[in-house]
Amino acid sequence: MRENLKIGILGGGQLGAMLIRHAIDFGLDISVMDKNDAAPSSRYASSFYCADPLSFDDVIEFGKGLDIITIEMEAVNTAALRQLEKSGVKVFPTPDNIELIQDKFTQKQFLISQGIPVAPGEAVDGKADLHNFENRLPLCLKKRRNGYDGYGVMVLRSAADIQTAFDEPSLLEELVDIKQEIAVIVARNEQGVVKSYAPAAMVFSEEKFILDYQIAPAQLDGELAGQATALAEKIAVALGLVGIVAVEMFVTKDDRILVNELAPRPHNSGHHTIEASVTSQYEQLLRAILGLPLGDPTLRTPSFMLNILDNASFSNNKEEKIKELLDLPGVHLHWYNKKGGQRPGRKIGHITITDSTIDKIVSKAETVRKIIN
Ligand code: ADP
Numbered sequence: 001m002r003e004n005l006k007i008g009i010l011g012g013g014q015l016g017a018m019l020i021r022h023a024i025d026f027g028l029d030i031s032v033m034d035k036n037d038a039a040p041s042s043r044y045a046s047s048f049y050c051a052d053p054l055s056f057d058d059v060i061e062f063g064k065g066l067d068i069i070t071i072e073m074e075a076v077n078t079a080a081l082r083q084l085e086k087s088g089v090k091v092f093p094t095p096d097n098i099e100l101i102q103d104k105f106t107q108k109q110f111l112i113s114q115g116i117p118v119a120p121g122e123a124v125d126g127k128a129d130l131h132n133f134e135n136r137l138p139l140c141l142k143k144r145r146n147g148y149d150g151y152g153v154m155v156l157r158s159a160a161d162i163q164t165a166f167d168e169p170s171l172l173e174e175l176v177d178i179k180q181e182i183a184v185i186v187a188r189n190e191q192g193v194v195k196s197y198a199p200a201a202m203v204f205s206e207e208k209f210i211l212d213y214q215i216a217p218a219q220l221d222g223e224l225a226g227q228a229t230a231l232a233e234k235i236a237v238a239l240g241l242v243g244i245v246a247v248e249m250f251v252t253k254d255d256r257i258l259v260n261e262l263a264p265r266p267h268n269s270g271h272h273t274i275e276a277s278v279t280s281q282y283e284q285l286l287r288a289i290l291g292l293p294l295g296d297p298t299l300r301t302p303s304f305m306l307n308i309l310d311n312a313s314f315s316n317n318k319e320e321k322i323k324e325l326l327d328l329p330g331v332h333l334h335w336y337n338k339k340g341g342q343r344p345g346r347k348i349g350h351i352t353i354t355d356s357t358i359d360k361i362v363s364k365a366e367t368v369r370k371i372i373n
Pocket of ligand 1: 150
């Protein structure tokens, strides 16, 4: 690793903060850019640049003195990143890959072109087009761009639902009969070495599509786990990725695997890797983009991850509740210290539970859930 490398992260959320924590272990200085000057990473970055990662000029200004740029969210200006790349800054993932993934429709077309199984879907310009699909309902409608945590996803069950649908370029997908949702995080370095984390199971709250909890390893038939890993690795290779990509997948009720979406950055399905894996996803990303050998992704212990969502009961008794949580062995607290008042439902932290068996973890998770809700 070269001395005094200047590394920048576009985005200053909790994923960036966890990445910085691991960068400190490697003795690195990290600059962060986010439009919110109270973003969770702002307190930890060596230098913090408060500006919009979607602005061409701001990204150029931020990036021109850096050696390497990476991202912790996809909403960034790819034209500026392309220009920085031409002037010698290394950008991981590549601007082409970021652009491909920013749009759920081009992402799906890419996956299909690589022979990856996906739910069939079509692009629509807006609400008016949806009436042409009335006789094919139910369908899943997703904004092509800028959806996250389920905020750009809705199920259209009847013609009446079309009245409340998003009126913007979207992707209309067949509704999948989902048995289980899983994610595989894959790392790939410049030498083409690929290493994958064991599939993790993700359980979403039914009404809002927001992640409720996550278990690693996913309780999955061995053959399906192998298929999921092979698909995720094929995607990382097809992208020519240097870094990490989280591949979110559905296991259907008839045991097929369909790839849902890609995130070429640290991902909440890999929070547990900090405590449960030999090498965390954050350290793995740093190793990949710094040209270092990839680390061992093996799970040392099963784990369970729950988000702490902003709610009055937790916030009003925070000190007491944190004491109760930390009194439980194998409970690891990650508090994001988000500023800017209460907003019920937003992610303000997460808990990772580790123990020797899934059964022990699941029962401990019930206790944790009562404390945080
Ligand atoms: P986001 O980018 O907001 O995370 P996703 O595409 O991951 O959006 O969708 C969020 C959730 O919506 C998924 O995890 C899944 O629970 C549900 N979902 C997405 N697509 C489909 C589909 N085609 N059929 C059924 N459920 C779906």
